[in-house]
Amino acid sequence: MARGGINKALVNKARQALLARGEHPSIDAVRIELGNTGSKTTIHRYLKEIEESEAGRQGGTASLSDELTALVARLAERLQEEAEQTVESMRRRFDQERGELEGRLAQAQQQIQQLQVQVETLAGQLQSESDGHLQTRQRLQESQLEQARLAQANQDQAARLEDRDQQILSLEEKHRHSRDALEHYRQASKEQREQEQRRHESQVQQLQMEIRQLQQTLIVKQDELTQLNRANERLSTEIGHMAREQGEQRDRLTRQAGELVTLGTQLAQSHTARDVLLERFSMLQGEMSELKAALAKERQQTQDLQVSLSAANTELNLLRQATFTAEQNREPALEDAS
Incomplete structure (x- = not known):
């Protein structure tokens, strides 16, 4: 109908x-x-x-x-x-x-925008990692310089300690010589007193005079010995302080070595993260190239359809x-x- x-x-x-x-x-x-x-x-x-x-x-x-x-x-x-x-x-x-091509074109443009945002984000992360890597390298160089300075200070302290040891040995040698000289002098004085006791009583006064002189000399030697003992105690105290300073320096060197190991680990991690980000950045660039090629193909198809419509x-x-x-x-x- x-x-x-x-x-x-x-x-x-x-x-x-x-x-x-x-x-x-x-x-x-x-x-x-x-x-x-x-x-x-x-x-x-x-x-x-x-x-x-x-x-x-x-x-x-x-x-x-x-x-x-x-x-x-x-x-x-x-x-x-x-x-x-x-x-x-x-x-x-x-x-x-x-309509389908326009939808696909809008979807492709949206994907391109998302990929551009991801690329910008990854570029920012890569820049942050590079900055962190640079800071880590600077800290590592500073730590190496500090370690070298502490090592030099340790060597200087060791040289000073060796000089102090030599001084102590020299003082001990002088003290030993003084003690031997005193002992020798005492022995000579004893022998001399025994000989003079057998001499004429006229020489008693001279001997007593000489004894007084020898006693004065002994007092001087004892004063020198006391000064040497005090110097020895002072050197012992300084050696104790130097030993403690050397121990503290060794502790600082140990801590610096630990920090160097930690910084080395952080540096290796930074290298790994940077390599991962670079690989992901390359993949995103490949995907963007594929999307651009697909968009060009769709535009070519649209142009072909427009030509067909014109022919129709x-x-x-x-x-x-x-x-x-x-x-x-x-x-x-x-x-x-x-």
Whole structure:
């Protein structure tokens, strides 16, 4: 059945109205006359039946030119209808493909933006790692310089300690010589006193004088010995302080060595993290290149579709021109027939 409530009588009435105004009753013209209702297929079928009915009533009086004109008109209308259907189908397919391509293009652009954000983030992380690596290297150099300074200070302290040891040995040697000299002097004095006791009593006073001198000399030697003992105690105290300082320096060197090991570990970790970030950055650049290639391909496909649409529009215009030419040829034929 006809859609939109049209029938053969309405189509015939619209056709007669168009003919009365001197217009060609094409499918579009009849549909407009009907108020843009009804499908073109139904209108074409009714028009064909009406023309066939009129051709049957006229019988053999119709001329060959009229039949050819009617046949050309029907063929033109049919060709125009098929062309419009083809163009409509191509337009719908083009709109669908264009929508899909625009969606894919928007998705690709969004992915590119996300990748650019990731690349910027990774570049910032890489810069932070580089800065941390530089700071770690600076701290390592400072620690190495501090270690060298402490090592030099330790060597200087050891040299000073060795000098103090030599001084102590020298003082001990002097103390031993003084003690031997005193012992020798005491022994000589004893022998001398024994000899002088056997001498004449006239020499007692001289001996007593000499004894007093020797006692004074002994006091001087004892004072020197006391000073040497004090110097020895002072040197012993200084040696104790130096030993404690040397122990503290050794502890600092041990801590510095531990810090060097820790800094070396941190430096190795920084190198590893930097290598990972560089590898990930290369992967992201590869993905971005692939997305750009896919985007270029999709743009090329869009251009190809636009070229196809232009070709279809050109073909449609040619078909319309052919239809218009056929209609113009048909009108003089109808006038001649009337």
